Amino acid sequence: MLDAQTLGEVLRALNSRGFSARRSRGARRVFEGPLKLSRGTVPVRLVVEDWEFLDYPRIQLLDRPSFLPELLPHVTADGDFCYLRPESLVLDRFNPVGAILLCIAEARDVLDGLVRNPAKQAKDIQDEFLAYWAINQRWTWKLLVGTVDDGASQAPVFRLKRDEQQLRVASTSSDEVRALASSIGYPTVEDSSSYFRILRSTVYPAAPAKNLPATVKELFAYFKTWDPALNRELQVFLEHDKDYLGFKGLMLAIETPAGWLGVSFKFDELVRQGYRRKPAHFKNWLHNAGGRTEITRIVVEDVSPKFVHSRNLMFRDLTDKKITLVGCGAIGGFLAKALSGMGAGRGRRGALMLHDPGTIGPENVGRHYLGMNSWGLPKAEAMADDLRRQFPGIVVESKVGAVSLNQKLLMTDLLIDATGKEAVSEMLNHYRLAANRTVPPFLFVSVRGNGEAVQALWTDDRRYACFRCLRRPPGPHYFQDRFKLLNASPIEGFKGCQAFTPYAVSAPMSAAALATDMVADWLKGNVSPRFRTRAMERADVNQVKNKDLEPIAGCPACQAR
Template sequence: MDEQEVLRTIDAALRQEGFKKDWSQSAHPYYVGRIERHGLEAEVSIEVPDLDFVDPPVIKLLSRGKAEGKRTPHLLGPDDMVCYVAKGAMVLDRYDPGGTVLQCLKLAEKVLGDGLRGRSDLDYADEFSQYWAAGPSILVDLPEGFRGDGEIFYVGLSRRAKDKLVLAPKDGLPPSLKALHAANRGIKATPEIAPCRIVRVDRDLGADRGGALPRNLRGFAAFLDRIGVAHELKLALEVGTGLTRWIAICAPNAICLAEIKIPKRFDRPEFMKSRKSALPKLLLDRTEDVAVERHLGSPIDERFLYQRNLGTVPSLAGKNIILIGCGTIGGFLAYNLAQSGAGSLGGCLTLIDSDRLSPANLGRHILGMSFLGQNKADGCAEYIREQLPHLAVDGRPVDATAILKSLSGDLVIDATGEEPFSIALNHHAVSQRPNYPPVLHAWIVGNGGAAQVLLCDGPEHGCFKCQKPKLAGEPRYRVMRPDSDNELLRNPACGDGLYAPFPVSASMSAAAFALDLVLAWNSGDPRHRYRTRVLDPDRSFQIKDMNLTPAPECPACQTRAQ
C-alpha cells in the first residue's frame, strides 16, 4: 500500500465517522469531529503525523460540550492532548491505516468519557504532576521529610547550557554540585540563590476534586487553602529580595513549585525595604494582578537516583567498596557501581590504580582523550563526581600490592585481570580470614572468549587459587577450547607489558557480569559465586555457574589451615 492509498483509506474511515479534514492546521492528515456516544459530547481533532504508525495519532480535546470547565484526567499540555495509550504499550497495524485510526479514536473516546463522567478521578491524582507543570522543571535534592526554609540554587551543570535550578535546604547544596558549578562558571563562582518555602503535605495533590490549577496569586491562595496550608503563603512572601518569591509543596504524588511574580510597580525601596513586612498584605489584596508560574520538581536525592532502577534489589548505599584496577574492566565497573549507589548515604567507593591513561587505552576505556596522562583511579573518580551528584568517590593513585595486608571495608573487587596480582590478593585474603573483607575477582579469558567472576567470602567455598592449585597444572574447569589461540601483542614502548586484543564489548560485558554478582552479594544471597559468561562460543566452553568447592591441594587454603 503506497502513501496515497494510506491517505485515502484514513480519509474514508474518518469521514464515515463524521470527521472533516482541516487543511489549514497541519501538513499531516488532520481532521475535526464530534464524539456523541454514551452521553459523551465533545469536539476533538485527530492528526496522523506518522503514516508508519510507529507513533500513534495525536488526538486533542477541542471542546467539552456540557462538561466544559470540568476537571478531566489524561489531558496533557495547554492544548489538551489526550493520553489514550502509553508509548510502546500497543503495536499499531500500519497495513490497516483506516482501522487503526478508528481503533485509536475509540480508545480516546473511552478515556475522555470516563474522565468527563468522573470515573477517573483517582487517575487525576496519579497524573497530577503532568498537569501542574507549566514552566521549566526544577531539580530537587531534599532529605527525606524535610520542610521549612530552603533555597533555589542556580547551578551551572554544563559549560554549554544555562544554569539549572536546584531546590535544596538552606545552605545545603551538595558539595559535588558546588564543585561542578565552579568548574563550569569559574573557580571563584558561587551559585545565585533565591529563598524558597518548603511545605510538606501527607495527602495526594489533586485528590480533592476541586478548583482549576492556579495561574495567579488568587488561584494559588485558594489551592493552598484546599490542601490545608494557607498560612504558608504569607511566610513565603515575607522572605527574599527582588520581584520573585518561591514556595514548594511536597506531597506523596508530586513535588510542585510556584514562582510568584510580583508586579514591577512594587520594585521600589518603600516596598522592598522600609515597608517589606507590609508587602504580603498588599499582594494578597491584589491577588489577581500577581502572576504565578507553576514548576514541577524532579528529585535528584540519593535514595531516588540510586535505588529506583533497582526495584526490590537493595542498592549499594552505605557500603564501603574498594575497587582495584580502573582499566578496561574496572573503569566501566566503577561507573556501574556508582550508578547502583556505591558511595552514597555514608558509604565510600575507593578506586585504586597506579597506571596512567594512555592513547592505547582509549579504544576500550570509559575515559576519553581529555583524561590522557592522568592517573586512571583519579580520572575515574573525577568522571563519576562530574556525572553523578552526592557520591563519595576516592581515587587513590597507588600500587595496590603495597597495601594488600591493610585493606578493609565491606567488599574488595579485583578488576585488574592480572593473575599474579589476583593470586597475591587471594593469599592475603585467605590467610587473614575472618578479618579480611570478601573479595570478588573479575577477568576476561583469552581474547574476549569469556568473562568470569568469582566471589571469595568464606572458607566453605573455593578461593581464587582453588581454580588452578598448581601454577603449571591444568585448571579444574577449562574455559578456552584447545584449538583457540590466546594472542598476546607487545606495545611499541620498551618496558610496556603485553596486552590481549579484544573488543570493548568484552570489557563492558565483564563489568556488567561483575556488577550482577556484587548486587547478589549485597542482597545476602550470592547463590552461584563462580560464574562464566561465554562471549565467543567458537573459542570457549560453556561452564555451568556454581559454588566452587575448596581444592584439597590448594596452597592458599593449606597455608590458612596451618
C-alpha cells in the same frame, strides 16, 4: 511513505466515521471529527505527521463538553490527548488505515473510561500529577532541587549563569551546587538571599475537585483537602515566622511521595510593610482580602544524588558504602561508571576508591570506557575525573601504582578485583585469607579467553570457595582449571615485547554487567550464586553451572589455614 492510494484509503475510512480533511501541508495531514462516547460526542482534531508510525498520530480536544470532568488526566495545556504511553503499542506501517483507526478507538476508549469511572480519573491524575502541576497558567518557571538536609525548613536558592541562560537551584549544599554548575557548564554561581520554605507530605497529591489552585485562597483549600497536616504546618509557619515578611514574596517547595511541587506568590507591598512584625495579622489577611493573590505553580526537577542514583533501582543503592575497585582497565572502566550510577561515592561515609598502575594509550581506547581525550593520563585518575564531571559531588579517590597489601585496603565495604590478572587476584585472595580481622567481601571478575565468556566469583565466607579454589590443588592435574571452560587456547597478540589477549569491546562490558548484577544482589541481601559464568553465543566453551561453589579439597590457599 504517503502516496495517493494510501491517502485515498485513509480519507474514505475517516469520512465513514464523520471525519473530514482540513488544510494540510506535505505529509502532514489534519482531520477533524467526533469521538463518540457513551455520554456524548467530543470534537477532536487528528494530526498524522509520521506515516512510518514511529510517533503516534496526535489527537487534540477541540471542545470540552459539559459531561467531561473539569480536570482531565492525559490532556496537556494545548489540548493534546495522551491516549497511548510511548512505545506501548506498535502500529502496523503496512496498514495505515488500520493503524489510524486503532488510535482513534484507543483514544475513545480511554476518554470514555475516564468519564464513566471517576475513581480512575482521580487515580490517573494522581499518578501523573507532576505533569499537570504547571499547566494552564500564564507563565511558569523551573526550579532544580538538589540535596535538602533531612529536617531542613528552608533551602537557599542559587543562580547558575551561562551567557544569557540561567538556572535556579535550591539546595542546602553549596558545594554540591557548585559541582553541578561546573559539570553542566555554567561558569557563574550566584548566592542568593532568597530561599524556598521546605514543606513535606507523606500523602500523594490528590486530584482537586475542579481545577488546580490558581490563588492563595484556592491553594489553602487544596492543601486542606489533600493533606490537613501539611496545611497546618503551613499555617503555623505563616502565623509565627517573622522572617518571611522580610521578602517580597513567598516560595514554597513541597516534597511528596510523587516528587517535588513548587509554589510562589508575591506579597502586596503596602500590606507587607504594615504587618512586617505581625505575621499572624498577615496570615489573616491572606485568608481574606489577600486570598485573591495569584499564585504560580512551579515546575520542580529533582537533581539530588538520592534521586539520580535510586530512581531506576528497586532496592537500596550504594550510598554510604565504601567500594574499592582494583583495576581501571577495560572491565574496570565500565564497572566504575556502573558503580557510580548506583550511588557509589555518595553519602556521609561513602567513597569509591580506584587503584590502577597504568596509563591510557591508543592500544586501550578501542575497548575502554575512556577515549583518546584521556591519552597518556593515569587510568585511575582519568576515571576519577570523568566520574566527578558526570556525577557532581561524588567522592572518588584514585591511587596510581600497583595495589599494595595494607590494612587500609581492607577498610572498605566491598573490594572488587577487575584486573583480570590472575597473579593480582591470587595476591588479593591470599591477603584476604591471611587477614587477622573481619574482612569485607571480595568480588573477582574477568574476561575468559578471547571474550568467549566472562566469569565472576564472590568470596565472603569460608564455607565457600576462595579464588585459588578455581584451580586444581597439588596432584596429577595441578593448577589446571577446576572447571574446564575453554576448548581452545586464547589467541594472543604482541606489541614489542608485550603480549595481550585481543577481544571485542562487548566482552569487558559483559564482564562489568555481570559484576554489577552481583553487587545489586549483594544490596538486595542474597548474592547467591557466588560463582557465575556467562558465555557468548556460538562460543566454543563447555557449560559451567552457576552455583555457590564449595572449597576444593587440598586448596593451598584456604584449606591450609
